[in-house]
Amino acid sequence: MSDKSNKLPEELQLFTSAHVKYIQSLDTRKDEYDYWLTEHLRLNGLYWGLTALHILGHPEALPRAETIDFVLSCQHENGGFGAAPGHDAHMLSTVSAVQILALVDAFDDLESRGKGKAQVGKYIANLQNRQTGTFAGDEWGEEDTRFLYGAFNALSLLGLLDLVDVDKAVDHIVSCANFDGGYGSGPGAESHASQIFTCVGALTIAGRKDLIDTDRLGRWLSERQVAGGGLNGRPEKKEDVCYSWWVLSSLEMIGKTHWIDRDSLIAFILSCQDPDRGGLSDRPGNMVDVWHTVFSITGLSILGYPGLQPVDEVYCLPKSTIERVLGR
Numbered sequence: 001m002s003d004k005s006n007k008l009p010e011e012l013q014l015f016t017s018a019h020v021k022y023i024q025s026l027d028t029r030k031d032e033y034d035y036w037l038t039e040h041l042r043l044n045g046l047y048w049g050l051t052a053l054h055i056l057g058h059p060e061a062l063p064r065a066e067t068i069d070f071v072l073s074c075q076h077e078n079g080g081f082g083a084a085p086g087h088d089a090h091m092l093s094t095v096s097a098v099q100i101l102a103l104v105d106a107f108d109d110l111e112s113r114g115k116g117k118a119q120v121g122k123y124i125a126n127l128q129n130r131q132t133g134t135f136a137g138d139e140w141g142e143e144d145t146r147f148l149y150g151a152f153n154a155l156s157l158l159g160l161l162d163l164v165d166v167d168k169a170v171d172h173i174v175s176c177a178n179f180d181g182g183y184g185s186g187p188g189a190e191s192h193a194s195q196i197f198t199c200v201g202a203l204t205i206a207g208r209k210d211l212i213d214t215d216r217l218g219r220w221l222s223e224r225q226v227a228g229g230g231l232n233g234r235p236e237k238k239e240d241v242c243y244s245w246w247v248l249s250s251l252e253m254i255g256k257t258h259w260i261d262r263d264s265l266i267a268f269i270l271s272c273q274d275p276d277r278g279g280l281s282d283r284p285g286n287m288v289d290v291w292h293t294v295f296s297i298t299g300l301s302i303l304g305y306p307g308l309q310p311v312d313e314v315y316c317l318p319k320s321t322i323e324r325v326l327g328r
Helices: 016-028 033-037 039-055 064-073 091-103 107-112 117-125 145-158 166-175 193-205 214-222 243-253 262-271 290-302 319-326
Strands: none
Touching: 016 039, 016 290, 039 064, 039 091, 039 290, 064 091, 064 107, 091 107, 091 117, 091 145, 091 319, 107 117, 117 145, 145 166, 145 193, 145 319, 166 193, 193 214, 193 243, 214 243, 243 262, 243 290, 262 290
């Protein structure tokens, strides 16, 4: 049964208890082939699951001490974090590590038992191309606006954004803007909802939302809602529940969330649940995973679904975490 069975009709219930149990079960499946196939996402997956639990109001569902131990076991001498112990350091897993440590209030552990904030900041800063402002994901050099946003996210949480050339990075984001108001992964690349989130999020952290054509972007984002209520990532594509985060968070940052049909989107998200085993999938009836679970739940939070903790639309962390870390 849902936690809200007495208040809402069945089709509008969020099966909170089932989702909590699903997330708790993810690290108990070590006898399954898929567990080891996804080792390269282990630290990211911990961030997704832990964030979902906090938004659901169950932060205690994963043990804090073991969480901190695992995160620190993934850190390298250079300050960066790999996806799991023994994996190469990468921007994306480093960002997830910082987000997790912020979430469980463990920056003190990073200083006392890890390599410290300064070393993490140095690792991230060294991935910036000082000529172009862009960021690479790792030492091999692939560049993408995802890495730029990740750098801004983690460095601002650490209080170290001044280690990088923010103005150069902002100039690069501006060069990724398209005629439709959206942003791509690089200059001239097609507008895509997830890349828009990274660019709008980075501009928000940098305090440069004045550079966004909010009306044009809001129109493009609101047009991502299809007949069934769900959102897609670009024109002519099927809806996918993860865009309940990528599209909504961007709309929230530019003050245009009311431009989509809230009730039909809530109904679509809830239709993607597995009410028995927990978790949410990309579309109704498909296999659930923790990625779609967190971005469904954070989307519902932005939409004001009852019983959920407020999520910060820029950092994809609880607002209470951002208030504690950034003092706002």
